[in-house]
Amino acid sequence: LFCLYILCCFIASYCLELLFLCRRLGVELGKVQVYQEANRETRVQIEESVRSKDVFIIQTVSKDVNTTIMELLIMVYACRTSCARNIIGVIPYFPYSKQCKMRKRGSIVSKLLASMMCKAGLTHLITMDLHQKEIQGFFNIPVDNLRASPFLLQYIQEEIPDYRNAVIVAKSPASAKRAQSFAERLRLGIAVIHGEAQDAESDLVDGRHSPPTVKNSGAIHPSLEIPLLIPKEKPPITVVGDVGGRIAIIVDDIIDDVDSFLAAAETLKERGAYKIFVMATHGILSSDAPQLIEESAIDEVVVTNTIPHEIQKLQCPKIKTVDISMILSEAIRRIHNGESILQAHAGYWI
Secondary structure (H helix, E strand, C coil), X not given: CCCEEEEEECCHHHXXXXXXXXXXXXXXXXXXXXXXXXXXXXXXXXXXXXXXXXXXXXXXXXXXXXXXXXXXXXXXXXXXXXXXCEEEEEECCCCXXXXXXXXXXXXXXXXXXXXXXXXXXXXXXXXXXXXXXXXXXXXXXXXXXXXXXXXXXXHHHHHCCXXXXXXXXXXXXXXXXXXXXXXXXXXXXXXXXXXXXXXXXXHHCCCCCCCCCCCCHHHCCCCCXXXXXXXXXXXXXXXXXXXXXXXXXXXXXXXXXXXXXXHHHHHHHHCCCCEEEEEEEEECCCCCHHHHHHCCCCCEEEEEECCCCHHHHHHCCCEXXXXXXXXXXXXXXXXXXXXXXXXXXXXXXX
């Protein structure tokens, strides 16, 4: 049997959750120093032997996401050069996951990050609710993409008294599939907001312009004409589905910039919804998001603790947290023991 060893790059506010996770596994956190030099270079020093051990590196994402990534890469490489048997990254929120498609002259940054992790020496990845499932294909190592939806569904059933009078809402057509999944499991109806308030992210998923937006007859045969690309125009805002006199539950995977959620909440209020909840896996809540939520028509925002957000909760009492450390600890235990993850609880792992 090989020893289980857990190293952590984390910020102080996340310490309690990590201690609960280690207590469930019956292990202690490994000893490691992670700090920055005066010139902002990251230095990692592992203070125990990891030779021939299964090393699980738990990395949370702070506001300084680029420093977080460098800490992870250097720690993985340090374990690799210290002859660790397996190096498993536990990254509940995978950074740069929204940059997973080609947009004009941009780049697919999540593919670059996946390549860097594999090159550093990562042998397995545990994450939760990737922004797009296809990101798993960017890795040449096993990836376990866990689900937080069972915990959010449980919260709805236990903490929303009249949830049978609720309707699951997708704030844009892009979120309709997730909303449908929630609605089918709760046996509820579904509504989709379409129009000007939808997330502008979907406008750029076509990749680089093809065909060109202007005719360029000088580069081709004179008898050929390239058709113009018709620009997109959003229709007037509409809500497909009945929300009048009901509880509206908006579901998504990430809540960061809250403008689209606030616009959706205002629309639902105008259509007669008397309570509005927002459920999301990853609560980034950047900038002035807590203040905007506090002053909005949203009654409650429920997120998991994949990302530390204690400061945001102090700024906005409407933000509630669901603990998902149990599913991470069980995944770590099963991977270390060579057990099947799919046989654990089908709802958690698919």
